[in-house]
Amino acid sequence: MGSKYAVFGLLGLVVIALDQLGKRHVAAHLALGERVPFVGSLLALAHEPSAGGALGLLRDWSPPAQLVAYAALSGGAMLLAFVFLRSLAPRDLGTAAALGAIFGGVASNGLDRYRGGATVDFLHVGPTASSLLPDFNLADLAILLGVGTLIIELLATEMAARAAERPRRSPPY
Numbered sequence: 001m002g003s004k005y006a007v008f009g010l011l012g013l014v015v016i017a018l019d020q021l022g023k024r025h026v027a028a029h030l031a032l033g034e035r036v037p038f039v040g041s042l043l044a045l046a047h048e049p050s051a052g053g054a055l056g057l058l059r060d061w062s063p064p065a066q067l068v069a070y071a072a073l074s075g076g077a078m079l080l081a082f083v084f085l086r087s088l089a090p091r092d093l094g095t096a097a098a099l100g101a102i103f104g105g106v107a108s109n110g111l112d113r114y115r116g117g118a119t120v121d122f123l124h125v126g127p128t129a130s131s132l133l134p135d136f137n138l139a140d141l142a143i144l145l146g147v148g149t150l151i152i153e154l155l156a157t158e159m160a161a162r163a164a165e166r167p168r169r170s171p172p173y
Contacts, residue, residue, distance in 0.1 A: 007093045008085050008100035015104030016111070019138040023112065026122040035128040046124040048135045051117065063117050074110040078103055095153060101146035105139035 030036060030047035038045050051066065052059030053073075058066050081103045088095055112119040121135035 011100030012104035
């Protein structure tokens with residue numbers, strides 16, 4: 001088994017495990033809607049069910065239709081991550097890690113939707129009374145960081161390719 005598969009699998013499993021542990025912890029210790037400061041007024045634990053997707057996607061759909069749509073979207077995203085992983089060079093560990101984070105985040109949120117019809121958001125940024133930023137979970141964060149890493153990597157690769165295509169000027173003497 002190549003290193004890219006090990007990094008992908010390990011990061012995916014870590015994301016799933018930590019996300020599920022966080023969700024179980026808040027479900028056992030916090031009432032629905034409750035927020036408890038965790039790092040001063042910077043970060044709080046929260047217990048918020050989230051039936052909609054990112055940016056409220058599909059929130060007005062019936063629960064069975066949501067489950068089917070999210071299953072299709074999640075399955076497609078996980079398949080796409082694995083297809084991209086297979087096409088990577090054996091030692092392209094950064095991209096493999098990003099894909100593993102995305103895969104793990106999608107899988108963990110998908111597991112929640114399958115079991116209970118909704119995910120649980122358990123992190124809140126800012127004072128507990130503030131609703132400036134939406135609550136989220138580690139799976140959401142892993143997906144965001146994975147996609148962000150892929151975008152930055154794509155831009156860096158494109159910029160390097162364009163720089164290599166430019167004719168070099170000789171230095172003025």
